[in-house]
Amino acid sequence: MSAQPFDSARDHRITRDEAASLVRNHQVRAEAGAHRASAFNRSAFEQLLAQPGAAGIRIYHARHADGSPTMVMVAVDAAGKDLDSAQAVYIQNSHDCPPYCTGTSL
Numbered sequence: 509m510s511a512q513p514f515d516s517a518r519d520h521r522i523t524r525d526e527a528a529s530l531v532r533n534h535q536v537r538a539e540a541g542a543h544r545a546s547a548f549n550r551s552a553f554e555q556l557l558a559q560p561g562a563a564g565i566r567i568y569h570a571r572h573a574d575g576s577p578t579m580v581m582v583a584v585d586a587a588g589k590d591l592d593s594a595q596a597v598y599i600q601n602s603h604d605c606p607p608y609c610t611g612t613s614l
Contacts, residue, residue, distance in 0.1 A: 514588025543606075544606065544612070545605040546605070547604075552599045553565065555597050556581060559597055562584070565581050566590060567579050567580070568581070580598060580599070582596065582597075582599075
């Protein structure tokens with residue numbers, strides 16, 4: 509976990525091996541059939557980042573009313589504060605894995 513403050517210029521890239529290790533660390537502890545990932549279309553990110561003042565995206569773990577897991581995304585400003593208003597764009601309607609796991613590599 510990073511203890512660094514939000515930095516809109518931070519380089520978030522890691523190697524494939526690091527990515528695989530992080531995902532594996534989670535999956536070995538997860539229950540069988542547990543939520544593994546959520547896929548979003550490119551346009552979801554573009555809509556978030558097109559908002560005035562958007563400098564990044566925060567992704568929240570969330571749950572539907574029936575208890576099933578999902579993810580909610582919101583844009584953040586240069587200070588790392590959610591762009592939270594009635595006019596802000598919020599994104600959720602993802603393709604969750606499972607059941608939509610075709611093409612996963614990690």
